[in-house]
Amino acid sequence: MPTPDLCSEEEVSELVHTFYRSVRHDAMLGPIFGRHVKDWDAHLGKMVDFWSSALRGTARFRGTPMPKHTALPGLSAALFQHWLALFHKTTDSLPNEAMRERANDLAGRVADSLWYGYQLSRQPAQLPEEL
Numbered sequence: 486m487p488t489p490d491l492c493s494e495e496e497v498s499e500l501v502h503t504f505y506r507s508v509r510h511d512a513m514l515g516p517i518f519g520r521h522v523k524d525w526d527a528h529l530g531k532m533v534d535f536w537s538s539a540l541r542g543t544a545r546f547r548g549t550p551m552p553k554h555t556a557l558p559g560l561s562a563a564l565f566q567h568w569l570a571l572f573h574k575t576t577d578s579l580p581n582e583a584m585r586e587r588a589n590d591l592a593g594r595v596a597d598s599l600w601y602g603y604q605l606s607r608q609p610a611q612l613p614e615e616l
Contacts, residue, residue, distance in 0.1 A: 487539055494537060500579065509525075513564065569593060576592075
């Protein structure tokens with residue numbers, strides 16, 4: 486469960502900004518994000534709100550990430566796993582062990598959920614045999 490005393494807002498902001506700095510410079514993820522994120526300040530603000538809500542329970546995040554991710558062309562399981570590995574590389578440097586563990590757990594669930602939703606969005610609709 487998210488809890489306000491797990492970490493500070495400064496720690497959340499540092500996590501998000503450090504991670505997305507890595508994403509932007511990453512050979513696999515950088516071009517994808519570069520094509521689809523037009524306003525990095527707004528994106529980072531939204532991501533800080535997401536992680537603050539998820540880790541600290543602030544309930545600031547307002548958004549529906551699934552449709553935005555399912556609309557992207559050409560994603561793969563390898564890209565989601567690479568995103569997760571880069572996230573873990575970022576959290577490895579966090580001095581706050583409880584935050585690191587919670588963030589890693591949540592990031593794994595986010596990656597799994599988005600990949601599952603992405604796969605479902607690519608399947609043709611199934612009609613019942615009898616109408």
